[in-house]
Amino acid sequence: MASFDLVEPRSLEEAIGLLDPEDPAVRPVGGGTALMLMMKAQIYKPQRLVCLRRLGGRLSGIAWDAAGSRFRIGALTTFAALEHSPEIAAHLPVVPRTMTTLANVRVRNVATVGGNIAHADPHLDLPPVWLSLGARVLVIGPAGERTLDVADVFAGYYETTLANDELIVALDVPVRPGWRSTYVKVTTRAQHDWPALGIALSAAVSGRVVTDLRLVLSAALDKPTRLVAAEAVLRGAEIDDAVLRRAGDAAVAETEIVTDSRGSADYKQHLLRVHLGRTVRSLMESGT
Amino acid sequence: MSVRALSGRVGDSVPRVESREKVTGTVEYIHHLELPRMLHGVIFRSAVPHGRIRRIDVAAAAAVPGVHRVVTIDDIRSVIPNPYYGPAFHDQPILADGKVRFAGEPVAVVLAADRHVAAEAAALITAEYDELPAVLDEVEAMTSDVMVHDELKPAVTFPDLKHLKGRRGTNVALDYRLRHGDPETAFATADHVFEHTFRTQQTMHTPMEPFVTVADVANGRATLHTASQGPSFVRIEIARLLGWPENRVRVRVPYLGGGFGGKLYIKLEALVTALSLLVGRPVKVALTMEEQFYMVTRHPCTFTIRSGVNADGRIVARTCKVVWNGGAYADIGPRVTQKAGFTSAGPYDIDHVAIDSCAVYTNRPPAGAFRGFGAPQTAWAYECHMDMIAAAMGLDPVAFRRKNLLRDGRPQASGTPTDDAALDIVLDDIERRMNWAAPFDRGSGRIRRGRGIAIGFKGITAPTTSVAIVNLYADGSCGLYISTVDMGQGSDTIMAQIAAEELDMDASLIRVVHPDTDVTPYDMGTLGSRSTFHMGNAVRRAAQDARSKIAALADELGLPPGSNLPLPEMLKKKYGMQAGNIIGTGSYIPDYEKPDTQTGRTRMGTPFWGVGGTGAEVEVDTETGELTITRLISVVDVGTAINPKLVQAQVSGAVIMQLGATTLEDMIYRDGHLTNGSLADYKIPTLLDIPRDFVNVHVDTEQRTGPFGAKGAGEISTIALSAAIGNALADAIGVHVLDLPLTPEKIFYALQAAGGRTVTGA
Numbered sequence A: 001m002a003s004f005d006l007v008e009p010r011s012l013e014e015a016i017g018l019l020d021p022e023d024p025a026v027r028p029v030g031g032g033t034a035l036m037l038m039m040k041a042q043i044y045k046p047q048r049l050v051c052l053r054r055l056g057g058r059l060s061g062i063a064w065d066a067a068g069s070r071f072r073i074g075a076l077t078t079f080a081a082l083e084h085s086p087e088i089a090a091h092l093p094v095v096p097r098t099m100t101t102l103a104n105v106r107v108r109n110v111a112t113v114g115g116n117i118a119h120a121d122p123h124l125d126l127p128p129v130w131l132s133l134g135a136r137v138l139v140i141g142p143a144g145e146r147t148l149d150v151a152d153v154f155a156g157y158y159e160t161t162l163a164n165d166e167l168i169v170a171l172d173v174p175v176r177p178g179w180r181s182t183y184v185k186v187t188t189r190a191q192h193d194w195p196a197l198g199i200a201l202s203a204a205v206s207g208r209v210v211t212d213l214r215l216v217l218s219a220a221l222d223k224p225t226r227l228v229a230a231e232a233v234l235r236g237a238e239i240d241d242a243v244l245r246r247a248g249d250a251a252v253a254e255t256e257i258v259t260d261s262r263g264s265a266d267y268k269q270h271l272l273r274v275h276l277g278r279t280v281r282s283l284m285e286s287g288t
Numbered sequence B: 001m002s003v004r005a006l007s008g009r010v011g012d013s014v015p016r017v018e019s020r021e022k023v024t025g026t027v028e029y030i031h032h033l034e035l036p037r038m039l040h041g042v043i044f045r046s047a048v049p050h051g052r053i054r055r056i057d058v059a060a061a062a063a064v065p066g067v068h069r070v071v072t073i074d075d076i077r078s079v080i081p082n083p084y085y086g087p088a089f090h091d092q093p094i095l096a097d098g099k100v101r102f103a104g105e106p107v108a109v110v111l112a113a114d115r116h117v118a119a120e121a122a123a124l125i126t127a128e129y130d131e132l133p134a135v136l137d138e139v140e141a142m143t144s145d146v147m148v149h150d151e152l153k154p155a156v157t158f159p160d161l162k163h164l165k166g167r168r169g170t171n172v173a174l175d176y177r178l179r180h181g182d183p184e185t186a187f188a189t190a191d192h193v194f195e196h197t198f199r200t201q202q203t204m205h206t207p208m209e210p211f212v213t214v215a216d217v218a219n220g221r222a223t224l225h226t227a228s229q230g231p232s233f234v235r236i237e238i239a240r241l242l243g244w245p246e247n248r249v250r251v252r253v254p255y256l257g258g259g260f261g262g263k264l265y266i267k268l269e270a271l272v273t274a275l276s277l278l279v280g281r282p283v284k285v286a287l288t289m290e291e292q293f294y295m296v297t298r299h300p301c302t303f304t305i306r307s308g309v310n311a312d313g314r315i316v317a318r319t320c321k322v323v324w325n326g327g328a329y330a331d332i333g334p335r336v337t338q339k340a341g342f343t344s345a346g347p348y349d350i351d352h353v354a355i356d357s358c359a360v361y362t363n364r365p366p367a368g369a370f371r372g373f374g375a376p377q378t379a380w381a382y383e384c385h386m387d388m389i390a391a392a393m394g395l396d397p398v399a400f401r402r403k404n405l406l407r408d409g410r411p412q413a414s415g416t417p418t419d420d421a422a423l424d425i426v427l428d429d430i431e432r433r434m435n436w437a438a439p440f441d442r443g444s445g446r447i448r449r450g451r452g453i454a455i456g457f458k459g460i461t462a463p464t465t466s467v468a469i470v471n472l473y474a475d476g477s478c479g480l481y482i483s484t485v486d487m488g489q490g491s492d493t494i495m496a497q498i499a500a501e502e503l504d505m506d507a508s509l510i511r512v513v514h515p516d517t518d519v520t521p522y523d524m525g526t527l528g529s530r531s532t533f534h535m536g537n538a539v540r541r542a543a544q545d546a547r548s549k550i551a552a553l554a555d556e557l558g559l560p561p562g563s564n565l566p567l568p569e570m571l572k573k574k575y576g577m578q579a580g581n582i583i584g585t586g587s588y589i590p591d592y593e594k595p596d597t598q599t600g601r602t603r604m605g606t607p608f609w610g611v612g613g614t615g616a617e618v619e620v621d622t623e624t625g626e627l628t629i630t631r632l633i634s635v636v637d638v639g640t641a642i643n644p645k646l647v648q649a650q651v652s653g654a655v656i657m658q659l660g661a662t663t664l665e666d667m668i669y670r671d672g673h674l675t676n677g678s679l680a681d682y683k684i685p686t687l688l689d690i691p692r693d694f695v696n697v698h699v700d701t702e703q704r705t706g707p708f709g710a711k712g713a714g715e716i717s718t719i720a721l722s723a724a725i726g727n728a729l730a731d732a733i734g735v736h737v738l739d740l741p742l743t744p745e746k747i748f749y750a751l752q753a754a755g756g757r758t759v760t761g762a
Ligand SMILES: Cc1cc2nc3c(=O)[nH]c(=O)nc-3n(C[C@H](O)[C@H](O)[C@H](O)COP(=O)(O)OP(=O)(O)OC[C@H]3O[C@@H](n4cnc5c(N)ncnc54)[C@H](O)[C@@H]3O)c2cc1C
Pocket: A027, A028, A029, A030, A031, A032, A033, A034, A035, A036, A037, A052, A075, A076, A101, A102, A103, A104, A107, A110, A111, A112, A113, A114, A115, A116, A117, A118, A119, A123, A124, A125, A126, A166, A167, A168, A169, A193
């Protein structure tokens, strides 16, 4: 590791000014948990790291918006803060539940919501959850602010649509009364592992019918992806084995799952069919 | 240093003497060692699995500011003319020499005062190769045209390798045979003959402390500070390479952060010594976790086993064809091949046995000693084979084993009696703890349940020597000088307990002096479950020697017989002040008879037998192949436990390790390249993978030749574990998976191949 500059700007404007639209060797740092590993492996060699930790303000905190229909979560919010927030637990219980199998206490104490999204590793557990909840991201750059769906941040394997001098400021997560959400991390090697597939499901349920839903697959693809064809099969349908089988077939047909060290494409397609059905059933039975 | 709360005698579960220092982070590890003027070496590795080196371009690396020097084999040769090392074969070059034999082999080293500078520069080195076809599979390597080595170069220290010297046109680095009776004739008359082929995969030791060595060669002396399990061997091999007498080489080992067989013999030490010699400064090479995958691994193994069985369930004949994938350099592989070959017919009383066990070279990272020394690979085959036979013949797997088990000291296939091998006791204990006679609910829906048992044994590397010195100081306290390495197994504690028992003193008054070949005497190595037995016997003898010297001193001082004047008083009487020492020495080498080179027969092939059995209960999700081990019972025979708590820790530690090899770990290659060489992709068990019902026990027995009845414990519970789980899996799903590891995907496809239906097993 060659030497590099570490700067700690005090304002958002200063931070953006320190970033460089052209130079990939200049990057912001949130918790640093992902970046440091890449530096250690010499995959990433920085010239300048712009540490965001002194920014505070809009980048920190968890708050209800004025209308009380969504949470605004600052980009510097740590996983631990999310995990232990009573508000989040009450309204988005899927988030703290996801934390129980996410990394470890030390990582959760420093990893940030913004860094997690910007990292764009398709195996991460939270992005599919944000997608299934319909979260939006507030981004700021030299040209000003913009908001976009979380899904639109991801361009591919470890790739985002963010410019080099853009920063994630916050995440807006809607709370949909009556909807239930779940995330299933399917590991095929050790219990604690990167998922072979992640399935996030948020749905409105009435009796045995799924009236509306957002279904997301991660880890087995190069970015977390909504399974729109499978959603279409399930939306408005009374759930039984035949419907779940058709949804599974649709999910397999609409995705291009590839072989990796967590399983062959065939096997992971099979797992997708099985776990999609199980996920829907468990959500129907869960009540939250 | 404060007085430790250790009063333990033999049989006491005293806490490990170093616990406090370890948990407070004050214990010495080589990774922390910094010497004045020290340089760091970072290795540049081969990007091809097999090829002739056309050119190595180090110019860009050498030009990086802060780089002291870039070293290739040509530089090494200027200080060590014949730069080849290894315990069995002198086949491994200190850096690649004209040819690379596996992807990841060290080709060059960058030296710099700052490790980060060296790493940066190493990334700038390039090499061009004329690529050669590579052979990775052990069975293919037996007959392949691809030759990993042009000529075999056995070390002189292994008489059984002598006939291989100079052999060309082969990848076979050892061909062990054992012949007992006439299996072919017996097969012809047996009621049934069964044959199956099993495979195990390549795995890595994964010590949390990666390999690290600091060498300081100056003034005609070489001092090595190294994380090694075998300081005495390192000294001998470094002295040989340098052409120096042993007394000019000093090897020091503090604590190890795990070894598991990986840190045996000679690893980084040859390279780091050469580097220090070359630049005249201390040099440190500390591998990363990822680099460990290219140092040493566990042998993959293909084992075809054939048994003739009579209708009454007696096994009358067995042949074993075992091929071990040794990787590019032999390391201690030939010994693994021989030692594990020796017991590959299993702990059964069989009149006609033939064993052929071959080590082959391939273009993979080398394989060497690994907790169990090959026994877990062979037991995977012979114990799954036992269940497959039992199922086919409609026999109860426990009863079938019991009928054939070696008992009452009956000689094993080699002719060595199975004295003090508690095979029957261990089998009975597992059967009882598994409640085997009770009905077992295998389930009928998506989740199927199964249970299985397995039992295995191993011989111990022989003959090997341990030497100990007991030094009683003038105040009556005691130093114990041994070269046994405490790598987490607790040998310091055990050895202090043995000495305390013999000296009739409080163990807290005994300080174990860590291996330093200038100070501590010879030991073959901390390996193969041998230390408690061999070093324990040597320590006991050293303590006895000290006692007889104290008695002689009493005589000399004219003390009345039976006088119990404390030693400090006696020394004061003799020297007129607090002065002097009593030094007791002891050494131990077991009785041994070299196996006949043609038949492998010997009446004393092992100093003792390690015996381990496992019982497992599993659940299988037949929709996904997911395997959950719900219950795991390991029972070992360790003779008399010197420290029952430490025995239990060894048993459970070995079980967890073997659990990884059974269900998770596998070094996977594509085009000769390792694809999962990091802990993100090569998963070892965590606490979450440990079965809820997890029992680790030892049976109460006595090893009559051991110190206070004890024998080794470190590896024993690895032996039968995989097969017990494999058998439980087969019991649940009706088919045997023959290759490790037992991944959900493999299980799922085995179920599919069996027709997608689940059949209840035996
Ligand atoms: C031991 C370990 C175990 C783990 N296990 C899991 C697991 O089980 N499940 C899981 O999902 N994840 C796991 N992770 C990954 C972890 O979730 C990520 O490392 C973490 O979320 C990254 O957040 P960070 O704040 O540390 O990002 P950083 O490392 O600071 O940054 C990551 C990337 O985001 C950029 N960035 C940071 N902040 C911003 C911002 N505000 N705007 C724009 N770009 C930004 C950086 O430049 C960098 O490219 C694990 C990590 C470790 C180290």
